[in-house]
Amino acid sequence: MKKILLVVAVLIFSISCKNQHSEDVAVAESLDVKMMNLEAAPVAASETSGSGGSETLIEAKIIKNANLRFETSDLNQSYAYIQKALVKYKATIQNDVTGKNNNSVYRDLTIRIPNTAFDAFINDIGKGVSHFDRKEISSEDVTEEYIDIESRINTKKTLEKRYLDLLNKATKVSEILEIEKGLATVREEIESIEGRLKYLQSRIAMSTITIDMYTQNASESGATVSYGSKMWNSFKEGFFGISTFFLDLLQVWPFILIFVLLLIYIRKRFTKKSV
Numbered sequence: 001m002k003k004i005l006l007v008v009a010v011l012i013f014s015i016s017c018k019n020q021h022s023e024d025v026a027v028a029e030s031l032d033v034k035m036m037n038l039e040a041a042p043v044a045a046s047e048t049s050g051s052g053g054s055e056t057l058i059e060a061k062i063i064k065n066a067n068l069r070f071e072t073s074d075l076n077q078s079y080a081y082i083q084k085a086l087v088k089y090k091a092t093i094q095n096d097v098t099g100k101n102n103n104s105v106y107r108d109l110t111i112r113i114p115n116t117a118f119d120a121f122i123n124d125i126g127k128g129v130s131h132f133d134r135k136e137i138s139s140e141d142v143t144e145e146y147i148d149i150e151s152r153i154n155t156k157k158t159l160e161k162r163y164l165d166l167l168n169k170a171t172k173v174s175e176i177l178e179i180e181k182g183l184a185t186v187r188e189e190i191e192s193i194e195g196r197l198k199y200l201q202s203r204i205a206m207s208t209i210t211i212d213m214y215t216q217n218a219s220e221s222g223a224t225v226s227y228g229s230k231m232w233n234s235f236k237e238g239f240f241g242i243s244t245f246f247l248d249l250l251q252v253w254p255f256i257l258i259f260v261l262l263l264i265y266i267r268k269r270f271t272k273k274s275v
Contacts, residue, residue: 061146061200062139064118064207068125069134072213075107078128082109082211085124089117094208106214118207125211134212142200149197156190 072078086093091113098107113121122137163183170176 058143058147060141061143061204062115062141063200063203064115065138065140066118066122066207066209067134067136067212068122068132068210069212069214070129070132072129072215073217075105075213075215078213079107081128082125085121086111086113088124089113089121091117091121091209104214104216106212108213109211111209111211112206113209115205115207118209121209142204146197146200146204149193149200153190153193153197156186156193160186160190 085091091111093109094112095110096107097109098105100106111121126132160183163179163186167176167179167183170179
């Protein structure tokens with residue numbers, strides 16, 4: 001009797017294990033299918049969303065940059081004029097570098113200005129300049145990239161929402177871990193794409209203008225050059241001139257050596273003849 005009960009117990013245990021295994025396999029397969037559907041569903045939605053809809057007007061996304069260089073008779077006066085324009089058009093100075101060399105005094109500015117005021121600001125600056133040594137204006141159309149990034153963000157956020165819905169319905173630890181892994185990957189991708197979008201938005205909203213202005217008249221620009229400085233500059237120029245001369249000699253030393261040897265040989269020949 002005991003043997004019969006033992007056999008029956010073993011059979012029942014084995015049947016229950018098989019059922020549990022079959023259930024786990026079914027759950028795993030069901031989760032895989034759901035995960036695949038999550039990945040595929042946003043793509044299908046994006047492919048069909050544009051069909052049959054009315055055309056919408058797309059605003060162009062343009063990044064503008066300018067590089068200006070000109071000579072002025074008074075740096076301080078030109079800078080004061082630029083400052084007034086900065087206040088007028090709500091622009092800011094991102095970088096300001098001043099300095100002088102042997103011949104001129106300069107001031108280089110990097111300005112960030114609202115895109116809508118870009119052209120007006122340059123026109124105002126141009127009124128006080130008789131001639132531009134350099135005037136470079138560039139425009140980069142990033143509309144296609146901007147729309148593509150926005151579309152990718154919407155697609156990823158739809159996928160994120162579906163992951164969250166699936167996570168709320170999950171009951172097993174294995175399911176929860178697998179879904180959270182996919183959710184973390186999607187969120188990381190969203191953050192990366194949003195970072196690129198914010199960069200483009202900043203470049204589109206605020207244009208960059210570089211202004212390099214200089215003057216040959218140091219005294220009228222608030223910078224004085226003393227007589228001692230002029231002497232020192234002349235001394236340095238003379239030293240550099242001598243250095244350049246000796247460096248040039250080093251480049252032609254074989255010819256100099258041949259010339260000297262030839263001169264010594266000729267001199268000896270004439271000395272022997274005279275004797």
